[in-house]
Amino acid sequence: MVNLEVKAKVLELKDIQLTYGTKGRDVLALQNVNLDIEEGEFVSILGPSGCGKSTLLKIIAGFIEPTDGSAQIDGSEINGIDWNRGVVFQQPALYPWLTVEQNVHFGLKMRKKEDKETVRYFLDKIGLSQFMKSKPYELSGGMKQRAAIARVLVNNPRVLLMDEPFSALDALTREQMQNLLRDIWRETKKTIIFITHDVDEALLLATKVIVMSRRPGRIVKELLPTFTNHITAEDNSVRFTKEFQEYREEILHLINSQS
Numbered sequence: 382m383v384n385l386e387v388k389a390k391v392l393e394l395k396d397i398q399l400t401y402g403t404k405g406r407d408v409l410a411l412q413n414v415n416l417d418i419e420e421g422e423f424v425s426i427l428g429p430s431g432c433g434k435s436t437l438l439k440i441i442a443g444f445i446e447p448t449d450g451s452a453q454i455d456g457s458e459i460n461g462i463d464w465n466r467g468v469v470f471q472q473p474a475l476y477p478w479l480t481v482e483q484n485v486h487f488g489l490k491m492r493k494k495e496d497k498e499t500v501r502y503f504l505d506k507i508g509l510s511q512f513m514k515s516k517p518y519e520l521s522g523g524m525k526q527r528a529a530i531a532r533v534l535v536n537n538p539r540v541l542l543m544d545e546p547f548s549a550l551d552a553l554t555r556e557q558m559q560n561l562l563r564d565i566w567r568e569t570k571k572t573i574i575f576i577t578h579d580v581d582e583a584l585l586l587a588t589k590v591i592v593m594s595r596r597p598g599r600i601v602k603e604l605l606p607t608f609t610n611h612i613t614a615e616d617n618s619v620r621f622t623k624e625f626q627e628y629r630e631e632i633l634h635l636i637n638s639q640s
């Protein structure tokens with residue numbers, strides 16, 4: 382049967398170029414980046430250190446403007462930060478003087494959209510209900526990152542942007558967080574853009590893997606793995622298949638040949 386389902390294009394990056402100007406020395410970070418992202422895609426970005434992954438995410442987040450080219454969300458030019466693009470960083474940015482519940486509620490309150498029910502729903506979803514009255518210093522690294530994810534999800538963003546969110550976590554917690562994020566993605570059908578240095582992590586989560594060249598960053602390959610659709614918390618045996626290893630080797634070869 383022919384699949385006639387047409388998904389909406391959420392993000393469109395056209396000929397993006399980004400030059401940082403520092404102390405008279407220009408750094409060309411991105412050049413000719415073209416990328417379309419459809420609704421519900423889980424996109425992972427890989428590439429050598431310093432190739433411009435975070436820069437690309439910052440453009441999509443609206444923290445910085447491209448020097449050239451166009452970055453659009455739902456057909457409109459990205460113009461500064463907005464609640465429809467939530468960002469999760471490597472280090473969870475929580476307010477230390479607020480409880481977990483207050484941290485998660487913060488964005489809604491800022492917009493005068495108080496909604497305790499939604500806050501509690503997401504605290505439950507990420508497994509932090511019992512800790513909602515705790516302060517961030519009372520939480521483990523994984524728990525803090527759960528709170529940071531909930532804090533973004535309550536705003537119901539169109540796109541979830543994640544910059545190496547699990548790289549500071551121990552291996553076991555990292556795997557738990559990957560499973561949690563996959564579950565959230567399956568349930569909410571959010572569009573996710575996820576930067577990582579870990580090829581396995583990208584293949585275990587993403588439906589589209591973008592490999593970038595060394596600086597100035599360009600996209601050298603887009604791959605469409607489907608492993609994430611076959612993984613559950615109990616069974617991630619697809620990672621031991623020949624196909625997984627072939628993807629892995631191809632990506633590692635691409636990255637290493639850039640270095």
Ligand SMILES: Nc1ncnc2c1ncn2[C@@H]1O[C@H](COP(=O)(O)OP(=O)(O)OP(=O)(O)O)[C@@H](O)[C@H]1O
Nearest residue numbers: 401403408410429430431432433434435436437596
């Ligand atoms: N504010 C800035 N001013 C000047 N140069 C910058 C600035 N931010 C980043 N750069 C440079 O731009 C290039 C791309 O940086 P970016 O942080 O986007 O890369 P990355 O791929 O995310 O790196 P990593 O994998 O090491 O986190 C690097 O050479 C970096 O030194």
